Amino acid sequence: MAVRPVLKMGEPLLRAVAAPVTQFDAQLLALVADMDDTMRALNGAGIAAPQIGVSARVVIFELQDNPRYPHLTPVPYTVLVNPVLTLLGTEQDEGWEGCLSVPGMRGLVPRSRRLRYRGFDAHGEPLDRTVEGFHARVVQHEVDHLDGILFPQRVRDLANFGFEEALAGQMTLMPD
Numbered sequence: 001m002a003v004r005p006v007l008k009m010g011e012p013l014l015r016a017v018a019a020p021v022t023q024f025d026a027q028l029l030a031l032v033a034d035m036d037d038t039m040r041a042l043n044g045a046g047i048a049a050p051q052i053g054v055s056a057r058v059v060i061f062e063l064q065d066n067p068r069y070p071h072l073t074p075v076p077y078t079v080l081v082n083p084v085l086t087l088l089g090t091e092q093d094e095g096w097e098g099c100l101s102v103p104g105m106r107g108l109v110p111r112s113r114r115l116r117y118r119g120f121d122a123h124g125e126p127l128d129r130t131v132e133g134f135h136a137r138v139v140q141h142e143v144d145h146l147d148g149i150l151f152p153q154r155v156r157d158l159a160n161f162g163f164e165e166a167l168a169g170q171m172t173l174m175p176d
Helices: 026-041 133-146
Strands: 046-048 058-063 075-087 092-099 102-112 114-120 126-132 161-163
Touching: 026 046, 026 058, 046 133, 058 133, 075 133, 092 133, 102 133, 114 133, 126 133
Parallel strands: none
Antiparallel strands: 046 058, 058 075, 075 114, 092 102, 102 161, 114 126
């Protein structure tokens, strides 16, 4: 379909709660195709509909042979519509994150280590998965976008937030 411009931090839509999807139709499939094209063009590991200017509770993510993140465990391609997250346990991991909407910056973000996510695929079929590690991190990062939250809001100590080139050597990169 099309590579769309990615909204940057400060845009009002990125601070808003996205609208639930009520129709699983050609319009939704076109949105997902644009999200996929945009994510791949920018070598991202995920993207949320609000990042391309659409208020809809839709995220996609995948990590397979991404040259930016060769050290991470693969995550299957997933379209997740109207997600519901259930955190499993209290254990958290801190990891360096970035975002297509906050280009060139990274921050150390705590996330729940394990979670269950439920929702639907692009055709309205139910999804229900229990995941951990990076898979859990990327889901939380993308679903935050649907609630108007960007990763810098999750950074506990601003000493662990900055430009990639300034932080080089201090972090292990986590995907966008």
